[in-house]
Structures are given as structure tokens and as C-alpha cells.
Amino acid sequence: MSRSAVLSNRQILRATLIALLGFLASGVLGIVRTSLISSTFGAGAALDAFYAAQRIPELIFTLVAGGALGSSFIPVFARYLRHDDDGQAWRLASATVTLSSIGAAALSVITVLIAPFIVSTILIPGQSEAVQAITVDLMRIMMLTPFIFSISGLMMGMLQTFGNFVLPSLAISMNSIGLIIGALVLSHIIPPLPDSPAQVGSANVYGLAWGAVLSAMLHLIVQLPGLFAIKTASRKLRFLLDWRTPGVRDVMMMMGPRVLGLGVGQINFIVNANFASRMVEGSQTVMTVAWTLMFTLLGIIGQSTGTAIFPSLSAYAAENNMEGYKDRLARALRAVLFLSLPATVGVILFGGPFIRILFLRDNWTTEHTLGTAWALMFFGIGIAGHASLEVLSRAFYALGDTRTPVTVGIVSLGSNILLSIIFIQFIGDPGSLAQGPVAGLALANSLTTLLEAVGLWWLLRRRIGDLNDRFVLDGILRTLAASGVMLVALVVFVIIAGERLEPVVYGLGGSLIGIVAFFGSSVLLKMQETYTVFNAISRRLKR
Numbered sequence: 001m002s003r004s005a006v007l008s009n010r011q012i013l014r015a016t017l018i019a020l021l022g023f024l025a026s027g028v029l030g031i032v033r034t035s036l037i038s039s040t041f042g043a044g045a046a047l048d049a050f051y052a053a054q055r056i057p058e059l060i061f062t063l064v065a066g067g068a069l070g071s072s073f074i075p076v077f078a079r080y081l082r083h084d085d086d087g088q089a090w091r092l093a094s095a096t097v098t099l100s101s102i103g104a105a106a107l108s109v110i111t112v113l114i115a116p117f118i119v120s121t122i123l124i125p126g127q128s129e130a131v132q133a134i135t136v137d138l139m140r141i142m143m144l145t146p147f148i149f150s151i152s153g154l155m156m157g158m159l160q161t162f163g164n165f166v167l168p169s170l171a172i173s174m175n176s177i178g179l180i181i182g183a184l185v186l187s188h189i190i191p192p193l194p195d196s197p198a199q200v201g202s203a204n205v206y207g208l209a210w211g212a213v214l215s216a217m218l219h220l221i222v223q224l225p226g227l228f229a230i231k232t233a234s235r236k237l238r239f240l241l242d243w244r245t246p247g248v249r250d251v252m253m254m255m256g257p258r259v260l261g262l263g264v265g266q267i268n269f270i271v272n273a274n275f276a277s278r279m280v281e282g283s284q285t286v287m288t289v290a291w292t293l294m295f296t297l298l299g300i301i302g303q304s305t306g307t308a309i310f311p312s313l314s315a316y317a318a319e320n321n322m323e324g325y326k327d328r329l330a331r332a333l334r335a336v337l338f339l340s341l342p343a344t345v346g347v348i349l350f351g352g353p354f355i356r357i358l359f360l361r362d363n364w365t366t367e368h369t370l371g372t373a374w375a376l377m378f379f380g381i382g383i384a385g386h387a388s389l390e391v392l393s394r395a396f397y398a399l400g401d402t403r404t405p406v407t408v409g410i411v412s413l414g415s416n417i418l419l420s421i422i423f424i425q426f427i428g429d430p431g432s433l434a435q436g437p438v439a440g441l442a443l444a445n446s447l448t449t450l451l452e453a454v455g456l457w458w459l460l461r462r463r464i465g466d467l468n469d470r471f472v473l474d475g476i477l478r479t480l481a482a483s484g485v486m487l488v489a490l491v492v493f494v495i496i497a498g499e500r501l502e503p504v505v506y507g508l509g510g511s512l513i514g515i516v517a518f519f520g521s522s523v524l525l526k527m528q529e530t531y532t533v534f535n536a537i538s539r540r541l542k543r
Contacts, residue, residue, distance in 0.1 A: 033176040034292050035358045037183045037208065042363030043282035043289075043371065043433065045131050045197035046205040051288045052124045052273045053138035053209070059266040060107050060146040061153075063259050074157040076250045081161065088246060094238045095245035097154050102241070104150040108143040115139050122270065126278030134198045134205070141209040145216040152220035159226045167226040174218035182211015200363055257402035264409040271417055272441050275424060280431060283438045286368060290375035290442065293355070297343055298386050313398035322464055325398070330468035332391045334475035338529040340384035341476075341483045342518045346511065347380030349490050353507035370434035378439045382446025388453040395460060404459055412452040419444035475527070482521035489517035 041047040073096055080089035111118065115136045124135060156168040187207025198205045227237075242248075276284040316325035352373035359369060393405045423440030430437055461467050493513050497506060522530040 028296075029173055029176045030292060030296055031358060033179050033183075034289055036180055038285070038289060038359050038368070039362040039364045040183045040187065040203050041200045041205060041208075042365065043285040043368035044200065044363075045127075045281055046134070046200050048124075048127070048277075048282065048284040049131050049135040049197070050138055050205050050208050051284050052119075052127075052277070053135045053142060054212070055123060055266070055270050055273055056111055056118060056139055057142040057145050057212075059263070059270070060104060060111070060143075061149045062262045062266055073154055073251050074161060076247045077157065078161050080247060090236060091240065091245050092247035092251075093154065093158060094240040095242050095248050096251060097151055097237055098240050099243060099248070100154065101147055101150040104146040108146050112140050112143050115143075123273050124277035124284075125274065128197075131197055134196070138206065138209045141206070142212045144213050148213075148216035148220055152216070152223060155220070155223050155227055159223060159230075162226075162230050167223045171219045171222050174222055175215045178213075178215025178218050179208060179211045181214060182208045186210050186214075257406050261402070261406045261409055264406070264413050268413055268416060268445070271413075271420070272445075275420055275441055276438060279424075279438060280433050280436055282368065282371065282433045283436055286371035286433065286436075287375050287438045287441060289359075290372050290379050293351070293372075293376055294347070294379040294383065294386075297347070298383060298390075313395055317398045317400070326464070326467050329391070329395050330471050333388060333472050335529055336387040336391055337384055337472075337476055338479050338522075338527070340387045341479045342486055342514070344380050344383050345483050345487050345490065346514055347383065348377045349487075349494065350507055350510050350514075351376040351380065353503050353510070356503045357507055367434050371436060371438070374428075374435050375438050375442045378442035378446060380446075381443065382449040385446065385450035385453045389449065389456065392453060392456040392460065396456070399463075405456065408452055408455050408459070411455075412448045415451065416444050416448040419447060475529070478522070478525045478527050482518050482525055482527070485521040486514050486518040490514050 037047070041050075073093075077089055077092060080092060116132075119132050119135045119139065124132060127135070152171065156171060159168055183203070185207070187203040187205065190204040190207045190210070192202070192204055193199045272287065273284060276287055313325060313328060316322070316328065352369065355369050355372050355376070356366075359372070396402070396405050420441050423444050424437040425440075427440035427443065428435050428437035457467070461469070490510055490513060493510055497509070501509065519530055
């Protein structure tokens with residue numbers, strides 16, 4: 001077994017911690033961004049329009065210039081470089097950038113032309129004509145971003161291939177920085193629009209749209225020094241409109257399944273925007289904020305582990321070492337569930353206090369906080385499912401199977417739409433934002449995600465046999481027991497503390513009690529994940 005291909009358990013843990021810190025840093029900046037935007041505009045028509053308008057630009061970016069194309073381009077580009085064919089590798093890069101930017105520009109132009117139809121029929125049919133008009137304007141402004149990202153997204157892949165991860169990491173943060181500038185600066189210097197839903201106090205929501213454009217520009221600019229550093233006579237990008245360039249076809253073939261997979265997720269967001277537009281004003285905003293908070297937690301729990309485990313799973317699969325593959329997969333699943341289940345308890349009980357700490361100021365009201373906490377509680381039910389999918393989908397990718405996760409994802413999308421239609425009929429008060437039917441959308445998402453994870457597990461088990469089921473089930477039962485003790489401790493704390501404590505003291509005190517109760521119980525239950533975490537922290541402190 002190649003040491004460079006398969007990481008040891010300690011190396012896996014170290015890689016997970018490094019990835020975790022990266023997701024944590026990005027998540028913290030994302031929370032700061034969301035907090036500033038929310039406090040500036042509140043949960044109302046302006047922010048509802050902005051978040052709805054983001055959906056189509058993000059869809060085009062994801063499909064044409066984002067994860068689908070980037071993850072397909074990098075291995076082909078790297079293959080040419082490994083064969084010492086710099087000239088052909090950069091011809092491939094030039095052709096790919098040219099074709100993707102033209103494709104993004106063409107789709108952007110089409111979207112700009114038919115934006116009124118998209119907004120009124122697909123995105124927010126339930127909103128007023130005034131809000132729909134603002135959404136059309138915001139979308140048209142943000143349609144500048146896919147073209148820019150089509151260049152900077154592939155540039156990120158080139159730099160990573162050459163071992164430069166610093167500038168791409170900085171580029172990811174530019175999305176938050178651009179929107180922060182949009183909320184704090186641009187929205188206040190754009191001429192106000194009196195009596196328009198776009199205007200909230202002195203802030204004009206059009207500033208956020210231009211902040212999104214600024215984000216794309218910063219994403220590109222921050223990576224240019226890295227491109228110049230590796231530039232030689234043969235290593236340079238140029239306009240090359242030639243789809244027959246060697247390697248382009250390979251990129252397109254690999255891109256197909258990824259487009260379907262990522263497209264399913266984006267379509268789900270569009271469907272939710274459609275449903276939320278028929279609910280009370282602010283529903284789109286509280287749902288988006290709740291999802292952002294949950295996704296930040298998910299990045300720390302699931303994505304960090306999935307990112308760290310993928311190379312080893314791929315290496316084991318390539319060498320047909322199924323025992324090693326199953327062992328590593330089972331340990332990864334136990335690890336994400338070890339963190340997911342107590343996180344669900346914490347989110348349900350203490351999501352509200354932390355939202356009050358982070359958001360309750362200026363135009364963000366107590367009702368907005370309650371509505372976000374309400375949606376977050378139902379999103380939290382699906383944390384274990386989302387985190388497990390981060391590992392299970394990569395388990396299929398490591399086997400060279402991209403079709404199965406996509407197929408299951410499409411079925412899950414259909415189930416999510418059906419459950420959403422059912423749940424919003426009887427969950428929540430249609431006239432309330434604090435406890436509105438937006439919770440039905442969140443619950444549908446959580447349940448279908450849990451079922452999707454179970455489905456992938458079952459299909460993988462049918463394919464390669466027993467997946468150390470007893471080991472994983474043992475971890476789930478022990479984690480549930482420890483989470484139960486944590487739940488009891490937190491309920492007692494809530495009953496005793498009540499509303500007498502300040503939100504900061506209440507939130508931090510509850511978190512400390514929950515952590516002590518969970519990890520103390522896990523020690524008594526002799527869970528190996530607890531000792532792994534403690535040993536990793538101890539080694540870091542000694543260093």
C-alpha cells in the first residue's frame with residue numbers, strides 16, 4: 001500500500017483538523033457577512049428579493065463555471081502536466097476558459113432577457129409586482145458574476161494544480177468581503193429610492209447586488225499574482241475558441257454527472273424560493289439565514305471529514321483493498337455522527353439564543369430572530385443526514401461511480417417537493433413569521449436528506465457487502481445515549497435559568513453544560529472518538 005496514497009489514522013485526523021479550521025474560518029466570515037446584511041436590511045421584502053435574485057446566477061455559476069467544471073478540469077489539466085506537456089496543458093486551459101466564459105456570458109444574456117418571466121413564474125410568483133420588479137433588477141445586475149467566475153473559478157484549479165492553495169483560499173473569502181462592503185458601504189451611497197421596498201432606512205438593497213459583483217471581481221483579482229508567478233512562454237492563457245482541443249472532450253464528459261448532481265441541489269433552492277414567496281413577508285430571508293447557519297455547522301462537521309477521507313478511499317478502491325476501504329469509511333461515518341447528533345440537540349435548544357447574540361440589532365427584530373430559530377430547529381433535524389452524505393457520496397466517487405449519488409439525489413429532490421407541499425399545509429401559522437410554514441420546507445429537506453443517506457448506505461452495502469455495520473451501529477447507539485444525557489442536562493438548565501440570564505450568558509452557559517455532559521458521558525461509554533479528539537488536542541497543545 002502506497003504511503004503517499006493512503007493516509008494513516010493520525011494523518012486523516014490531522015487533515016480533518018486542517019480542513020475543519022479552513023471551513024471554520026470561512027464559516028465565521030460567512031456568519032459575520034450574514035449578520036451584517038441581516039441587521040442592515042432585516043427580514044423583509046428587500047432581502048427576500050435579494051436572496052431570490054441570487055438563485056439563478058448561482059445556478060449558472062455552479063453548472064458552467066463552478067464545482068462541476070472545476071472538478072472535471074483539474075484532473076485532466078494535471079494529467080497533461082504530469083506528462084511534461086506544458087504547451088498542451090495550457091492550450092487545454094485556454095480553450096476551457098474561453099468556452100466556459102462564452103457559455104456563461106450567453107446564458108447570462110438569455111437570463112437577462114427573460115428575467116421577468118423567470119421571476120414571476122418560477123422564482124417568486126407569490127410576491128407583489130413591486131418586489132418582483134426589484135428581483136428582476138437585482139438578478140440582471142448579478143448576472144455579471146457568472147462570466148467573471150467562469151475565469152476565476154478555473155484559475156483557482158490551475159493554481160491548486162501547481163500547489164498554490166493560499167490564493168485560492170483567500171479567493172473563497174472574497175465572496176463574503178464583497179457582500180460586506182455592499183452592505184456597509186455601497187448600499188448607503190447608492191441614491192435612495194423613497195417609498196420602494198428596496199429601501200430600508202438609509203440602505204438600498206441594490207448595493208448588495210453590486211457587492212456581489214465586487215465579490216466576483218475580488219475573487220479574480222486576488223488570484224492574478226499567482227497566475228503571473230507561474231507564467232512562462234508556454235504557460236499563459238489566451239483566447240482559444242476551439243472545442244476540438246485535446247482534453248476538452250474529456251473535461252466535458254466528466255462534467256456531465258457533476259452538473260446533474262450539483263444542479264439538483266440548486267433546483268431545490270429554487271423550489272424553496274417559489275414556496276416561500278407565497279408565505280408571509282420575510283420567509284425567504286429567515287429560511288436562507290437558517291440554512292446558512294446550519295450549512296456553516298455542516299462544513300465543520302461533515303465537509304471537513306469528507307474532504308480528508310476522500311483520497312484514502314480512492315486509493316483503497318484503486319488497489320481493490322475493500323477491507324481497508326470499509327474500515328476507513330466506517331470510522332468516518334462514526335466520526336461525523338459522533339458530532340452530528342449532539343449538534344442537533346444543541347441547535348434545537350440553543351439556536352435561538354445564539355441568533356439573538358449574532359443578529360438582534362438595527363433592522364433585525366425579535367420576530368425575525370424567532371422565525372430564523374424556528375426554521376433552524378427543523379433544519380437541525382437533518383444535520384446527521386447532510387453530514388453522512390458528505391462521506392457516503394465520496395465513497396461512491398472513490399469507486400468511480402458518480403451516477404448512483406446523482407440518481408438518488410434526483411429521487412430525493414422529487415420526494416422533497418412532495419413533502420414540502422404536504423408539510424406547509426399543516427406546519428406553522430400561515431400568518432406568522434415567528435412560527436410560519438417555512439418550517440415545513442425545512443422539515444421536508446431534513447427528512448429527505450436522512451432518507452437519501454440511508455438509501456446510499458443501503459446501495460453501497462448491496463454493492464460491496466457488509467460495511468462494518470455492527471461497528472457503526474455501536475457508535476450510533478453510544479452517541480445517542482450520550483446525546484440523551486446532554487439533552488436532559490440542557491433541559492434542566494433551561495428550566496432553572498429560564499429567561500433570567502442575558503442571551504450571551506445563557507447561550508455560552510448552555511453550550512458549556514452541553515459539551516461537558518456529552519463528552520463526560522462519552523468517556524463513561526468508552527467511545528473511541530472521544531479519546532481521538534482529546535489526544536489530538538493534547539498533541540497540539542504540547543507542540
